[in-house]
Amino acid sequence: MKARLQKKGRLIALFATLTLILSGCGEAFLSTLQPAGEVAQTQYDLMILSTLIMVGVIVVVTIIYAIAIIRFRRKKGDENKIPKQVEGSHTLEIVWTVIPIILLLILAVPTVTATFNLADTSGMDKVDEDGNREALVVNVRANLYWWEFEYPDLGIVTAQDLIVPTDEKVYFNITASDVKHSFWIPAAGGKLDANVDNINTFYLEFDSEKADEAGNLFYGKCTELCGPSHAIMDFKVKTMDRDEFDGWVTAMQTTEETVPTSEVAQQGQEIFAESCIACHAVSPTTGVGGAGPNLANFGEREQLAGFLDHDKETLKEWIRKPEDFKPGNKMPNFEYLSEQELDALAEYLMGLKVLE
Known part of the structure:
Protein backbone atom coordinates (compact mmCIF):
# COMPACT_ATOMS: atom_id res chain seq x y z
CA MET A 1 0.00 0.00 0.00
CA LYS A 2 2.78 2.40 0.94
CA ALA A 3 4.63 1.69 -2.31
CA ARG A 4 1.45 2.31 -4.29
CA LEU A 5 0.88 5.64 -2.58
CA GLN A 6 4.47 6.65 -3.24
CA LYS A 7 4.06 5.75 -6.92
CA LYS A 8 0.89 7.83 -7.16
CA GLY A 9 2.63 10.69 -5.40
CA ARG A 10 5.47 10.63 -7.92
CA LEU A 11 2.99 10.62 -10.83
CA ILE A 12 1.10 13.57 -9.37
CA ALA A 13 4.35 15.47 -8.89
CA LEU A 14 5.41 14.64 -12.46
CA PHE A 15 2.12 15.81 -13.99
CA ALA A 16 2.15 18.96 -11.86
CA THR A 17 5.68 19.76 -13.06
CA LEU A 18 4.75 19.11 -16.71
CA THR A 19 1.68 21.33 -16.35
CA LEU A 20 3.82 24.14 -14.96
CA ILE A 21 6.36 23.77 -17.77
CA LEU A 22 3.75 23.57 -20.55
CA SER A 23 1.90 26.60 -19.19
CA GLY A 24 4.96 28.64 -20.13
CA CYS A 25 5.06 27.34 -23.69
CA GLY A 26 3.86 29.46 -26.59
CA GLU A 27 4.98 31.46 -29.55
CA ALA A 28 4.31 35.10 -30.34
CA PHE A 29 2.43 34.08 -33.49
CA LEU A 30 0.11 31.62 -31.75
CA SER A 31 -0.43 32.74 -28.16
CA THR A 32 -3.36 34.66 -26.75
CA LEU A 33 -1.06 35.62 -23.87
CA GLN A 34 1.13 37.66 -26.22
CA PRO A 35 -1.40 40.06 -27.76
CA ALA A 36 -0.38 41.58 -31.09
CA GLY A 37 -3.05 44.23 -31.57
CA GLU A 38 -5.81 46.38 -30.10
CA VAL A 39 -8.49 43.69 -29.99
CA ALA A 40 -6.18 41.06 -28.51
CA GLN A 41 -4.86 43.55 -25.94
CA THR A 42 -8.39 44.49 -24.84
CA GLN A 43 -9.35 40.83 -24.44
CA TYR A 44 -6.10 40.10 -22.62
CA ASP A 45 -6.71 42.97 -20.17
CA LEU A 46 -10.22 41.68 -19.44
CA MET A 47 -8.84 38.20 -18.86
CA ILE A 48 -6.24 39.54 -16.41
CA LEU A 49 -8.90 41.60 -14.60
CA SER A 50 -11.26 38.64 -14.19
CA THR A 51 -8.38 36.41 -13.07
CA LEU A 52 -7.29 38.92 -10.43
CA ILE A 53 -10.85 39.20 -9.11
CA MET A 54 -11.24 35.42 -8.92
CA VAL A 55 -7.86 34.92 -7.27
CA GLY A 56 -8.65 37.73 -4.82
CA VAL A 57 -11.95 36.10 -3.85
CA ILE A 58 -10.26 32.72 -3.42
CA VAL A 59 -7.51 34.23 -1.21
CA VAL A 60 -9.99 36.10 1.02
CA VAL A 61 -12.28 33.07 1.40
CA THR A 62 -9.28 30.84 2.17
CA ILE A 63 -8.03 33.24 4.85
CA ILE A 64 -11.47 33.49 6.47
CA TYR A 65 -11.83 29.72 6.31
CA ALA A 66 -8.43 29.21 7.97
CA ILE A 67 -9.21 31.74 10.72
CA ALA A 68 -12.55 30.05 11.41
CA ILE A 69 -10.94 26.60 11.65
CA ILE A 70 -8.10 27.75 13.92
CA ARG A 71 -9.96 30.17 16.15
CA PHE A 72 -13.16 28.20 16.59
CA ARG A 73 -11.80 24.67 16.59
CA ARG A 74 -12.92 22.31 19.31
CA LYS A 75 -10.45 22.48 22.21
CA LYS A 76 -9.58 19.72 24.62
CA GLY A 77 -11.91 19.73 27.58
CA ASP A 78 -14.66 21.59 25.72
CA GLU A 79 -16.16 18.58 23.97
CA ASN A 80 -19.52 19.08 25.71
CA LYS A 81 -19.52 22.84 25.66
CA ILE A 82 -22.10 24.45 23.42
CA PRO A 83 -20.79 27.69 21.84
CA LYS A 84 -22.80 30.88 21.85
CA GLN A 85 -25.51 30.71 19.20
CA VAL A 86 -25.56 33.76 16.91
CA GLU A 87 -28.82 34.27 15.06
CA GLY A 88 -27.36 36.63 12.45
CA SER A 89 -25.56 39.86 11.80
CA HIS A 90 -27.07 42.60 9.65
CA THR A 91 -23.60 44.08 9.19
CA LEU A 92 -22.11 40.85 7.84
CA GLU A 93 -25.12 40.24 5.60
CA ILE A 94 -24.74 43.71 4.09
CA VAL A 95 -20.99 43.21 3.62
CA TRP A 96 -21.23 39.87 1.82
CA THR A 97 -24.06 41.18 -0.35
CA VAL A 98 -22.43 44.49 -1.30
CA ILE A 99 -18.93 43.11 -2.01
CA PRO A 100 -20.08 40.68 -4.78
CA ILE A 101 -22.14 43.47 -6.36
CA ILE A 102 -19.07 45.74 -6.42
CA LEU A 103 -16.88 42.99 -7.86
CA LEU A 104 -19.53 42.25 -10.49
CA LEU A 105 -19.66 45.90 -11.51
CA ILE A 106 -15.87 46.12 -11.67
CA LEU A 107 -15.89 43.20 -14.10
CA ALA A 108 -19.12 43.90 -15.96
CA VAL A 109 -18.64 47.58 -16.85
CA PRO A 110 -15.36 47.20 -18.80
CA THR A 111 -16.55 43.89 -20.30
CA VAL A 112 -19.79 45.35 -21.66
CA THR A 113 -17.99 48.49 -22.84
CA ALA A 114 -15.35 46.46 -24.66
CA THR A 115 -17.99 44.18 -26.18
CA PHE A 116 -19.83 47.11 -27.77
CA ASN A 117 -16.60 48.82 -28.86
CA LEU A 118 -15.24 45.68 -30.52
CA ALA A 119 -18.58 45.09 -32.24
CA ASP A 120 -18.50 48.55 -33.84
CA THR A 121 -17.80 48.01 -37.54
CA SER A 122 -19.21 51.34 -38.73
CA GLY A 123 -15.73 52.26 -40.02
CA MET A 124 -16.24 49.65 -42.73
CA ASP A 125 -18.77 51.92 -44.46
CA LYS A 126 -16.77 55.17 -44.45
CA VAL A 127 -15.83 56.47 -47.90
CA ASP A 128 -13.61 59.29 -49.13
CA GLU A 129 -14.56 62.18 -51.44
CA ASP A 130 -14.31 59.92 -54.47
CA GLY A 131 -16.63 57.33 -52.97
CA ASN A 132 -13.87 54.81 -52.28
CA ARG A 133 -13.96 52.88 -49.04
CA GLU A 134 -11.33 54.17 -46.61
CA ALA A 135 -10.77 50.98 -44.62
CA LEU A 136 -9.45 47.64 -45.83
CA VAL A 137 -12.18 44.99 -45.99
CA VAL A 138 -11.55 41.27 -46.43
CA ASN A 139 -14.24 38.74 -47.23
CA VAL A 140 -13.38 35.47 -45.50
CA ARG A 141 -14.95 32.25 -46.77
CA ALA A 142 -14.42 29.02 -44.82
CA ASN A 143 -14.48 25.73 -46.72
CA LEU A 144 -13.79 22.07 -45.92
CA TYR A 145 -10.83 22.41 -45.05
CA TRP A 146 -9.31 25.62 -46.38
CA TRP A 147 -9.77 29.40 -46.30
CA GLU A 148 -10.45 31.91 -49.05
CA PHE A 149 -9.65 35.62 -48.65
CA GLU A 150 -11.18 38.12 -51.05
CA TYR A 151 -10.29 41.84 -51.10
CA PRO A 152 -13.49 43.13 -52.78
CA ASP A 153 -12.36 46.72 -53.20
CA LEU A 154 -9.01 45.65 -54.63
CA GLY A 155 -10.18 42.86 -56.90
CA ILE A 156 -7.84 40.29 -55.32
CA VAL A 157 -8.46 36.71 -54.23
CA THR A 158 -6.06 34.55 -52.22
CA ALA A 159 -6.28 31.29 -50.31
CA GLN A 160 -4.62 30.01 -47.14
CA ASP A 161 -2.37 33.10 -46.79
CA LEU A 162 -4.02 36.26 -45.44
CA ILE A 163 -2.02 39.43 -46.16
CA VAL A 164 -2.77 42.49 -44.00
CA PRO A 165 -1.17 45.88 -43.24
CA THR A 166 -0.09 46.78 -39.71
CA ASP A 167 -1.22 49.64 -37.45
CA GLU A 168 -4.69 50.00 -38.97
CA LYS A 169 -8.06 48.37 -38.59
CA VAL A 170 -8.81 45.55 -41.00
CA TYR A 171 -12.50 44.66 -41.29
CA PHE A 172 -13.70 41.14 -42.02
CA ASN A 173 -16.92 39.75 -43.50
CA ILE A 174 -17.01 36.09 -42.48
CA THR A 175 -19.11 33.33 -44.01
CA ALA A 176 -18.92 29.61 -44.83
CA SER A 177 -19.59 27.54 -47.94
CA ASP A 178 -20.57 24.19 -46.49
CA VAL A 179 -20.78 23.72 -42.70
CA LYS A 180 -20.26 25.90 -39.66
CA HIS A 181 -16.65 27.00 -39.07
CA SER A 182 -15.01 29.62 -36.84
CA PHE A 183 -12.33 32.18 -37.70
CA TRP A 184 -9.63 32.81 -35.10
CA ILE A 185 -6.19 34.40 -35.08
CA PRO A 186 -5.11 33.82 -31.44
CA ALA A 187 -2.46 36.54 -31.26
CA ALA A 188 -4.71 39.17 -32.87
CA GLY A 189 -8.05 38.48 -31.22
CA GLY A 190 -11.36 37.00 -32.19
CA LYS A 191 -12.89 34.49 -32.64
CA LEU A 192 -16.02 34.74 -34.81
CA ASP A 193 -18.27 32.04 -36.27
CA ALA A 194 -18.40 31.47 -40.01
CA ASN A 195 -21.99 30.51 -40.85
CA VAL A 196 -23.58 29.37 -44.07
CA ASP A 197 -26.75 31.44 -43.69
CA ASN A 198 -25.38 34.84 -42.69
CA ILE A 199 -22.32 37.08 -42.68
CA ASN A 200 -20.61 38.06 -39.41
CA THR A 201 -18.41 41.14 -39.26
CA PHE A 202 -15.66 42.36 -36.97
CA TYR A 203 -12.25 43.99 -37.12
CA LEU A 204 -8.69 43.26 -36.05
CA GLU A 205 -5.57 45.40 -35.79
CA PHE A 206 -1.97 44.18 -35.95
CA ASP A 207 0.64 46.17 -34.04
CA SER A 208 3.80 46.66 -36.13
CA GLU A 209 6.20 46.18 -33.20
CA LYS A 210 4.51 42.98 -32.08
CA ALA A 211 4.41 41.79 -35.68
CA ASP A 212 8.16 42.34 -36.02
CA GLU A 213 8.74 40.29 -32.87
CA ALA A 214 6.70 37.46 -34.40
CA GLY A 215 8.56 37.64 -37.71
CA ASN A 216 5.51 39.23 -39.38
CA LEU A 217 3.83 35.83 -39.41
CA PHE A 218 0.83 34.69 -37.38
CA TYR A 219 -1.26 31.54 -37.41
CA GLY A 220 -5.02 31.28 -37.78
CA LYS A 221 -7.27 28.32 -37.10
CA CYS A 222 -10.79 27.02 -37.35
CA THR A 223 -12.20 26.69 -33.83
CA GLU A 224 -15.53 25.05 -34.61
CA LEU A 225 -15.59 21.26 -34.94
CA CYS A 226 -16.37 20.91 -38.65
CA GLY A 227 -15.25 17.40 -39.59
CA PRO A 228 -12.42 14.87 -39.39
CA SER A 229 -9.76 17.39 -40.51
CA HIS A 230 -10.91 20.25 -38.30
CA ALA A 231 -7.68 20.21 -36.26
CA ILE A 232 -5.56 20.95 -39.34
CA MET A 233 -7.76 23.62 -40.93
CA ASP A 234 -5.09 26.29 -40.51
CA PHE A 235 -4.04 29.41 -42.38
CA LYS A 236 -1.19 31.92 -42.20
CA VAL A 237 -1.34 35.67 -41.67
CA LYS A 238 1.46 37.74 -43.16
CA THR A 239 1.74 41.33 -41.91
CA MET A 240 3.33 44.23 -43.80
CA ASP A 241 3.65 47.95 -43.33
CA ARG A 242 1.32 50.03 -45.49
CA ASP A 243 3.89 50.78 -48.22
CA GLU A 244 4.86 47.12 -48.54
CA PHE A 245 1.20 46.12 -48.58
CA ASP A 246 0.45 48.62 -51.36
CA GLY A 247 3.31 47.08 -53.35
CA TRP A 248 1.82 43.63 -52.84
CA VAL A 249 -1.59 44.88 -53.99
CA THR A 250 -0.09 46.39 -57.15
CA ALA A 251 1.77 43.17 -57.91
CA MET A 252 -1.39 41.08 -57.44
CA GLN A 253 -3.50 43.42 -59.58
CA THR A 254 -1.07 43.68 -62.48
CA THR A 255 0.37 40.18 -62.59
CA GLU A 256 -0.33 38.00 -65.59
CA GLU A 257 -0.81 34.26 -65.59
CA THR A 258 2.49 32.51 -64.98
CA VAL A 259 4.09 31.26 -68.19
CA PRO A 260 6.13 28.06 -67.64
CA THR A 261 9.76 28.46 -68.67
CA SER A 262 10.73 24.79 -68.84
Missing part, protein backbone atom coordinates in the same frame (compact mmCIF):
# COMPACT_ATOMS: atom_id res chain seq x y z
CA GLU A 263 9.40 21.90 -70.90
CA VAL A 264 8.52 19.97 -67.74
CA ALA A 265 6.52 22.89 -66.33
CA GLN A 266 4.73 23.31 -69.67
CA GLN A 267 3.70 19.68 -69.52
CA GLY A 268 2.48 20.31 -65.97
CA GLN A 269 0.40 23.25 -67.17
CA GLU A 270 -1.30 21.01 -69.73
CA ILE A 271 -2.10 18.42 -67.07
CA PHE A 272 -3.42 21.18 -64.80
CA ALA A 273 -5.69 22.46 -67.60
CA GLU A 274 -7.11 18.97 -68.08
CA SER A 275 -7.52 17.89 -64.45
CA CYS A 276 -7.46 20.87 -62.07
CA ILE A 277 -8.69 24.07 -63.71
CA ALA A 278 -12.35 23.25 -63.04
CA CYS A 279 -11.77 23.75 -59.29
CA HIS A 280 -8.68 25.96 -59.03
CA ALA A 281 -8.01 29.43 -60.42
CA VAL A 282 -4.45 30.56 -61.17
CA SER A 283 -5.16 34.29 -61.41
CA PRO A 284 -5.16 36.47 -58.26
CA THR A 285 -8.13 38.43 -59.56
CA THR A 286 -10.54 35.53 -60.25
CA GLY A 287 -11.96 32.45 -58.59
CA VAL A 288 -14.17 33.81 -55.80
CA GLY A 289 -16.16 31.01 -54.20
CA GLY A 290 -14.44 28.29 -56.23
CA ALA A 291 -14.55 24.62 -55.33
CA GLY A 292 -10.83 24.70 -54.53
CA PRO A 293 -8.27 27.28 -53.34
CA ASN A 294 -6.92 29.96 -55.68
CA LEU A 295 -3.38 28.87 -56.63
CA ALA A 296 -2.08 32.10 -58.20
CA ASN A 297 0.74 32.46 -55.67
CA PHE A 298 1.02 28.81 -54.65
CA GLY A 299 4.80 28.81 -55.03
CA GLU A 300 5.13 31.56 -52.40
CA ARG A 301 3.15 29.87 -49.63
CA GLU A 302 4.66 28.95 -46.31
CA GLN A 303 3.07 25.52 -46.13
CA LEU A 304 1.15 23.05 -48.24
CA ALA A 305 -2.50 22.43 -47.37
CA GLY A 306 -2.03 24.69 -44.36
CA PHE A 307 0.22 22.34 -42.38
CA LEU A 308 2.52 20.26 -44.63
CA ASP A 309 6.07 20.99 -45.75
CA HIS A 310 6.04 23.12 -48.89
CA ASP A 311 8.23 21.06 -51.21
CA LYS A 312 7.78 19.10 -54.43
CA GLU A 313 7.90 15.62 -52.93
CA THR A 314 5.22 16.42 -50.35
CA LEU A 315 3.15 18.13 -53.04
CA LYS A 316 3.29 15.01 -55.22
CA GLU A 317 2.09 12.86 -52.34
CA TRP A 318 -0.70 15.36 -51.63
CA ILE A 319 -1.86 15.34 -55.27
CA ARG A 320 -1.67 11.55 -55.45
CA LYS A 321 -3.88 10.94 -52.41
CA PRO A 322 -4.97 14.01 -50.41
CA GLU A 323 -7.37 11.91 -48.34
CA ASP A 324 -4.37 10.44 -46.51
CA PHE A 325 -3.43 13.90 -45.23
CA LYS A 326 -6.80 15.64 -44.81
CA PRO A 327 -9.60 13.11 -44.36
CA GLY A 328 -12.94 14.41 -45.59
CA ASN A 329 -11.55 17.08 -47.93
CA LYS A 330 -13.20 17.53 -51.33
CA MET A 331 -10.12 17.14 -53.52
CA PRO A 332 -10.20 13.89 -55.53
CA ASN A 333 -7.32 11.43 -55.58
CA PHE A 334 -5.04 11.47 -58.64
CA GLU A 335 -3.48 8.05 -58.20
CA TYR A 336 -3.80 7.43 -61.92
CA LEU A 337 -1.12 10.04 -62.72
CA SER A 338 2.30 8.61 -63.49
CA GLU A 339 5.43 9.66 -61.60
CA GLN A 340 6.50 11.73 -64.61
CA GLU A 341 3.13 13.50 -64.75
CA LEU A 342 3.25 14.22 -61.00
CA ASP A 343 6.76 15.67 -61.41
CA ALA A 344 5.54 17.94 -64.20
CA LEU A 345 2.44 19.08 -62.30
CA ALA A 346 4.47 19.78 -59.15
CA GLU A 347 7.02 21.73 -61.20
CA TYR A 348 4.28 23.90 -62.67
CA LEU A 349 2.52 24.55 -59.35
CA MET A 350 5.72 25.47 -57.49
CA GLY A 351 6.40 28.03 -60.22
CA LEU A 352 3.12 29.90 -59.63
CA LYS A 353 4.37 33.12 -58.06
CA VAL A 354 3.37 36.77 -58.02
CA LEU A 355 6.30 38.26 -56.13
CA GLU A 356 9.79 37.39 -57.29
